[in-house]
Amino acid sequence: MSATIPTLSNKDSLEAKASALQQAGCMVIQDVADTTQRNNLVAELQTHMDNAKVRVDDDPDEFYPGLTQRVSGLVTRSETVRALMLHKEATSMCDHFLLPNSEFGYQLHVSAALNIGPGARAQVLHREEDSFTYFAEPRPNIILATMWAISDFRADSGATLVVPGSHTWPADRTPEPDEITSAEMPAGSLFFWLGGTLHGGGANTSSDWRYGVILTYSLGWVRQEENQYLNVPKHVLDTLTSEQKRIAGFDMYRALGFYDPRIK
Ligand SMILES: O=C(O)CCC(=O)C(=O)O
Incomplete structure (x- = not known):
């Protein structure tokens, strides 16, 4: 494989990280989540993972492959995710890539354990x-995606496949096999990719x-892919901090998102 993913340390400068991500459309930062956070997250989601339906007879036309446990609604289901979604390593990149197109803020777009x-x-x-x-390609930055490695990510264990540089391609260009690589990284790493990067x-x-x-995170004025208004029930919403509510998408963006608090 000739395609490579820049791998940085959490001690590298913000400028170095932003520049690597801008150039390659993807990046790994190592040593972000510690063992306690990863163990807590696994414990918090264990029952939901155990109950997740796993398709054994895979349909190759399905977007989501079988033999995979998928659990969303993580703002409600995991205290650790409520911390990770506001982790400085993630939000500093969101500030850089999303705030220029969304001056009043950005929001969680999707949360899922895979x-x-x-x-x-x-x-x-x-x-x-x-x-x-709606937007012509190459699109402005609308989304920034992150993947927290809770286990080691190896090419043979299903590490995310990514096509470095594809964020600058026309939409109809198909990658050659040697342009696709695996985001191999030790547990605790954080993998980033831009909304335009094939993966x-x-x-x-x-x-x-x-x-x-x-x-994943999106501009504050677009519709979130995951419907947080349904995935975070009122009794959970009432326990969130103002920062957690904001990043989960419960703040107004200018005139967007008003409601009547007298309706219960
Ligand atoms: O599991 C992965 O590595 C990537 C998942 C993904 O891109 C998706 O579910 O849309």
Whole structure:
């Protein structure tokens, strides 16, 4: 494979990180989540993961491959995610890439825990910004995506496949095999990619599970992919801090999002 993903340390400067991500359309930062955070997250989501429906007879036309546990609604389900979604490593990149197009802020776009099981096929490569066809390509930055490595991510265990540089491509250009690479990273790393970067879950040919948490962010004035108004019930919303509510998308963006508090 000739495609490479820039890998930086959490001690590198903001400028170095932003420049690497801008150039490659993707980047790994190592040593961001510690073992306690990862263990807590797994424990908080264990029951939901155990109850997640795993399709064994995979339909190759399905966007989501089988043999994978998927759990969303993480703002409600995980205290650790409520901290990680505001982690400085993530928000500093969001400030850089999203605030110029959304001066009053950005919001969580998707939250999901993805545990790719042995035998799972690769997901079709796609772009996070694919819903925003209104904008001509190359699109402005609308979305910034992150993947927290809860387990080690290896090429054979289903590490995210990514096409560095594809954020600058015309939408109809198909990657050659040597332009696709795996976001291999040790547990605790944080993988970033831009909304225009081609990527997808990798095939798992190993006997281990690949556990990741995807948290994507979007401009404050677009519709969120995950419906937080339904996934965060009122009794949970009432326990969130103002920062958590804001990032989850419950603040107004200029005139957008008003409501009548007398309606219960
Ligand atoms: O699991 C991964 O590595 C990527 C997942 C993804 O891109 C998706 O579910 O849309």
